Amino acid sequence: MTSPLSSRDWFGKASAGLILGFLLALGAGGLFKVAAGVGETFFSTKGQFAMWMMSPVWALVLSLCFLFRSSLRAWLWLAAANLVLWALLASLGGLAG
Secondary structure, eight states, X not given: OOOOOXXXXXXXXXXXXXXHHHHHHHHHHHHHHHHHTOTTOTTSHHHHHHHHTHXXXXXXXXXXXXXXXXXXXXXXXXXXXXXXXXXXXXXXTTTOO
């Protein structure tokens, strides 16, 4: 039987959403930048979209992090999502300066 959701671990869940959610949003913006072929033109429409998409992604992760059963699960799942996203970004060459 699973335990019901509670507000007991709110600090751990919120810190996971803040820290790992930021990294997830940063990686999502970088992945869009690589997929759209933005390059160094940050003042183009695609470059601005890649930059400004960070805030809604971060807000979404921060909002949904309270749906995890515990703070440990929030940290583990968001860390795994970060590893997958950043590995994909590195494999596509998005980390090269």
